[in-house]
Amino acid sequence: MRLLLGILDRVRPIFEDGGKLRPMKPVFDATENFFYAPSARTQNAPHIRDPLDLKRFMSMVIIGLAPCVVAAFYFFGLRMLAMIVVSYAAGGAVEMLFAVVRKEEINEGFLVTGLIFPLILPPGLPLWIVAVGVAFGVLVGKEIFGGTGRNPFNPALVGRCFLVLGYPGVMSATYIVPGSGPLGRLTEYVGVEAMTRATPLAEAKQGVVAPIADLFWGNVTGSAGETAAIAIIVGGVFLVLTRVANWRTVAGIIGSFTVLGLVLHYARPDDFAPVGWHLLAGGLLFGAFFMATDPVTSPITNGGKWAYAVIIGAATLLIRNLTGYVEGMMFAILLGNIAAPVLDDVAVRLRLRRLQHEG
Amino acid sequence: MKPRGGYNIRVAGRPAGAVEALPEPDTLYLPLRSRRFNFSEICVKDGERCGPGHAIAKDPENYFVPLLAPRAGTVRLDAVEGHIVLEDVAKLPEETYHPDDDLPHVPKDLGSSGMKRYKLLALGAWQFLHDAHTNALPDPFDTPSAVIASTIRLEPFLARGDVQVRKRLVNFTRGLEHLQALLEYQPIHLILPEVDSDLASRVRDTLRGHAWVNITYVPLRYPFDNFALLARGLGLKYDANSPVWAINSEGILAMDRALTMSHPCTVRLISLGGPAVDEPKHLKAMPGYPIRAIIDPRTSSESIRVLNGGGLTGDTVLEDQLGLDAECTGLTVLPEHTEREFLGFVRPGSDRRSYSRCFLSTLRAPAAERLTTALKGERRPCVSCNFCEEVCPAGIMPHLIHKLLYQDELEQAELTRIDLCVECGLCSFVCPSKIDLRREFIDGKQLIQEELHSEEVEA
Numbered sequence: 145m146r147l148l149l150g151i152l153d154r155v156r157p158i159f160e161d162g163g164k165l166r167p168m169k170p171v172f173d174a175t176e177n178f179f180y181a182p183s184a185r186t187q188n189a190p191h192i193r194d195p196l197d198l199k200r201f202m203s204m205v206i207i208g209l210a211p212c213v214v215a216a217f218y219f220f221g222l223r224m225l226a227m228i229v230v231s232y233a234a235g236g237a238v239e240m241l242f243a244v245v246r247k248e249e250i251n252e253g254f255l256v257t258g259l260i261f262p263l264i265l266p267p268g269l270p271l272w273i274v275a276v277g278v279a280f281g282v283l284v285g286k287e288i289f290g291g292t293g294r295n296p297f298n299p300a301l302v303g304r305c306f307l308v309l310g311y312p313g314v315m316s317a318t319y320i321v322p323g324s325g326p327l328g329r330l331t332e333y334v335g336v337e338a339m340t341r342a343t344p345l346a347e348a349k350q351g352v353v354a355p356i357a358d359l360f361w362g363n364v365t366g367s368a369g370e371t372a373a374i375a376i377i378v379g380g381v382f383l384v385l386t387r388v389a390n391w392r393t394v395a396g397i398i399g400s401f402t403v404l405g406l407v408l409h410y411a412r413p414d415d416f417a418p419v420g421w422h423l424l425a426g427g428l429l430f431g432a433f434f435m436a437t438d439p440v441t442s443p444i445t446n447g448g449k450w451a452y453a454v455i456i457g458a459a460t461l462l463i464r465n466l467t468g469y470v471e472g473m474m475f476a477i478l479l480g481n482i483a484a485p486v487l488d489d490v491a492v493r494l495r496l497r498r499l500q501h502e503g
Numbered sequence: 504m505k506p507r508g509g510y511n512i513r514v515a516g517r518p519a520g521a522v523e524a525l526p527e528p529d530t531l532y533l534p535l536r537s538r539r540f541n542f543s544e545i546c547v548k549d550g551e552r553c554g555p556g557h558a559i560a561k562d563p564e565n566y567f568v569p570l571l572a573p574r575a576g577t578v579r580l581d582a583v584e585g586h587i588v589l590e591d592v593a594k595l596p597e598e599t600y601h602p603d604d605d606l607p608h609v610p611k612d613l614g615s616s617g618m619k620r621y622k623l624l625a626l627g628a629w630q631f632l633h634d635a636h637t638n639a640l641p642d643p644f645d646t647p648s649a650v651i652a653s654t655i656r657l658e659p660f661l662a663r664g665d666v667q668v669r670k671r672l673v674n675f676t677r678g679l680e681h682l683q684a685l686l687e688y689q690p691i692h693l694i695l696p697e698v699d700s701d702l703a704s705r706v707r708d709t710l711r712g713h714a715w716v717n718i719t720y721v722p723l724r725y726p727f728d729n730f731a732l733l734a735r736g737l738g739l740k741y742d743a744n745s746p747v748w749a750i751n752s753e754g755i756l757a758m759d760r761a762l763t764m765s766h767p768c769t770v771r772l773i774s775l776g777g778p779a780v781d782e783p784k785h786l787k788a789m790p791g792y793p794i795r796a797i798i799d800p801r802t803s804s805e806s807i808r809v810l811n812g813g814g815l816t817g818d819t820v821l822e823d824q825l826g827l828d829a830e831c832t833g834l835t836v837l838p839e840h841t842e843r844e845f846l847g848f849v850r851p852g853s854d855r856r857s858y859s860r861c862f863l864s865t866l867r868a869p870a871a872e873r874l875t876t877a878l879k880g881e882r883r884p885c886v887s888c889n890f891c892e893e894v895c896p897a898g899i900m901p902h903l904i905h906k907l908l909y910q911d912e913l914e915q916a917e918l919t920r921i922d923l924c925v926e927c928g929l930c931s932f933v934c935p936s937k938i939d940l941r942r943e944f945i946d947g948k949q950l951i952q953e954e955l956h957s958e959e960v961e962a
Contacts, residue, residue, distance in 0.1 A: 148845075149843070173881075177881055178846075179845060179846060180843040180844065180845060180846075180847070181843050181844040181847035181848070181877070181879070182843075182878065182879075182880060182881050183840070183843055184877070184878040184880075184881065184882075184937075185839065185840050185876045185877060185878060186876050186877075186878050187939070188931075188939055188941065188942045189810075189812075189814075189815060189816050189817055189818065189928055189931075189941060189942075190814060190815040190816070190928035190929075190931050190932045190941065191808065191810060191814050191815075191817065191819070191835075191837055191876055192512065192514060192814045192815070192837065192874040192875075192876070192932065193874075193877065193878055193879045193880075193931070193932055193934075193937065194857050194858050194859070194879065194932055194933050194934075194935075195852065195855045195856070195857050195862065195879050196857050196858070196859040196861055196862075196879075196880075196933070196935045197848065197879055197880025197881065197883075197935050197936075197937065198880065198881075198883045198886065198935050198936055199848040199880065199881075200848045200861050200862075200880075200935070201859075201861065201886075201888065201935045203848055203849060204861050249881060249882075249883065251883060251884070252883075253886070291884065292883070292884050292886065293883075293884030293885050293886050293887075293936075294884065385860060386859065386860045386861050386865075387859060387860050387861075388859075388861065390889070439886050439887045439888050439889070440886050440887055444887045444889065444892075444900070444902060444903065445900075446889075492900070492903065492919075495900070496918065496919060496920065499898060499899065499920045499923065502735060502898070502920070502923055
């Protein structure tokens with residue numbers, strides 16, 4: 145491993161001030177610090193620091209997504225690999241471009257966006273649309289606001305929202321029927337030529353209700369990583385336990401969704417399917433565990449997080465059942481993102497009122 | 504008391520209870536600056552021979568608190584920049600104090616309490632007192648609204664109160680009695696650890712019938728030993744006219760020494776800890792003791808960083824500081840970060856100690872880690888992970904204040920109560936984006952003073 149460090153040390157001068165490739169320094173730094181822990185030392189007190197850095201923080205999300213990725217490969221085949229590669233390549237290009245122009249570091253947050261994005265898309269979506277979507281999401285959802293940490297919207301959801309509104313036909317017609325058997329579609333590479341079918345939420349509007357067991361194990365059509373509730377729960381609970389995902393957001397979404405769903409189901413059983421079924425269908429769980437918990441776009445205060453979660457949970461249920469859209473999670477989270485600064489403002493004011501009398 | 508936040512960082516190299524007396528030095532290098540003091544008024548002449556306990560310099564900004572010569576020696580004023588050097592140091596029998604040299608601002612008609620305060624100041628015991636809220640040196644002739652006497656020190660690593668008190672419990676009790684004699688009816692809050700320690704029960708037993716103190720128990724979690732936090736926890740509000748005094752066990756012992764025996768307080772008990780120290784322990788040292796002579800024989804690491812104070816709030820000892828300063832409570836020695844781990848961020852990390860639960864070590868019993876000066880990551884924008892807020896003992900929102908300061912919103916930062924920050928450094932410690940929050944807040948507070956309150960001071 146010394147060898148690699150030697151190579152990096154040898155090419156470093158090219159990227160330093162006065163070197164030929166000075167503008168590409170962010171790329172070099174990202175590569176170097178990917179392989180070797182950064183050499184930076186503390187300058188001020190505290191002179192000792194916690195080992196957690198943003199790379200590790202984001203790696204936890206990747207680990208949390210792993211079960212969903214495995215499930216997506218099993219149900220929808222090797223095409224997933226192509227989608228993930230395209231997503232990373234197209235989104236990474238935008239990210240890199242902005243880092244170079246801004247002379248800033250390349251941020252690890254993109255590693256998560258790039259992996260989440262294909263998981264929330266129909267598995268048969270043409271690859272060029274994947275590329276367009278992720279590029280739009282990273283560009284409009286993140287970079288034009290100033291990059292990681294300043295974006296008001298979840299970049300992956302902005303990309304998906306763009307595709308839903310821009311390519312509605314393709315988006316709704318590329319839900320491939322999942323594979324089954326011991327290998328599923330693990331050995332296949334299938335696109336739209338394979339059989340497609342409407343998602344359970346869409347079919348439910350026509351009165352065809354998918355069995356709950358299928359929703360739980362993921363043997364239904366849907367966005368690539370969202371079908372298997374069990375995989376989402378395993379990965380999501382891992383994230384909550386490592387405290388990368390805030391439990392308040394997850395509990396608030398699932399809690400408000402369940403309570404409102406129960407009430408409405410008993411009030412009007414014809415319009416509202418049982419809440420247990422709704423919980424496992426569509427992108428609710430995936431959104432609650434992996435997307436709404438994005439610390440940047442969710443409120444920073446705990447009170448704000450609760451309110452934000454309740455808005456998302458309630459909005460999802462209402463959009464699903466009362467509007468023309470079959471799935472409401474995406475719009476609900478974007479709605480929550482819009483509300484987040486306002487919720488924070490209120491929560492911060494209340495907090496400061498308490499602090500007023502201190503000291 | 505309802506403690507908020509806080510976190511115990513487990514660093515290898517906690518000083519043991521053993522106390523080692525350092526060998527007598529040949530030369531002492533007394534720095535003219537320490538954290539709070541700047542001894543700018545020199546009271547001795549070059550080449551003069553001065554006796555032990557003589558005031559060789561004073562700080563005119565801080566009630567003329569003296570810098571005492573710990574030993575007899577020949578004064579060299581210009582030998583080392585920023586230091587008074589004492590050569591040919593000899594340990595002579597200590598002289599008992601005579602109030603001969605007048606302190607300029609002391610009122611002439613001193614009562615018995617006034618005489619005692621004067622003695623404390625002249626014998627170097629007064630410098631152990633702090634204003635609990637501002638950490639400044641209190642006016643010796645002021646009346647406090649309350650006194651906090653703390654026996655705990657929690658930062659890795661400072662001299663521990665229990666080590667200081669254990670063998671001198673009688674002196675400690677007597678010191679508390681002296682402290683009480685300085686006051687009229689104001690309460691003394693004695694801070695003891697919230698664990699069933701042998702020391703705490705012995706302190707309680709010894710105190711019974713001697714000194715009237717309110718005992719408060721505090722969990723042993725950093726930084727609950729902070730005076731400002733203790734004052735807030737006890738409901739003692741900041742009032743510039745009647746300040747809250749705070750003192751550590753070492754100060755109480757110094758009071759006893761000054762008032763019972765009338766001897767100058769020059770020898771201190773400091774800690775020597777940190778991962779780079781071979782045998783972490785406590786040392787009996789005096790101001791001016793050459794730092795290299797303390798560190799070099801006790802570490803085998805090549806590349807080290809020596810801190811004056813603890814690892815979280817201490818300052819790097821610069822090359823030009825040769826001796827211990829008058830306020831040093833401990834030296835922390837860290838190995839400099841040199842080794843770069845290959846693919847460090849994907850390792851399970853069963854040997855990593857982290858505030859987060861992102862390492863496998865979460866599943867194991869906590870162990871002390873050999874921490875270095877590594878930043879352990881790259882500087883990134885804030886992602887609002889809220890770790891700083893969870894860990895903050897002052898109950899403020901460091902990430903929010905960081906963003907306000909970044910946008911130069913000084914008024915907003917002030918409204919968000921940046922002034923409550925006690926500079927414990929925990930937020931910087933846990934930050935995964937490696938933002939220097941503590942530094943930012945110190946600078947921010949200063950900026951707010953300058954830009955928003957400079958007129959008030961003038962008026």
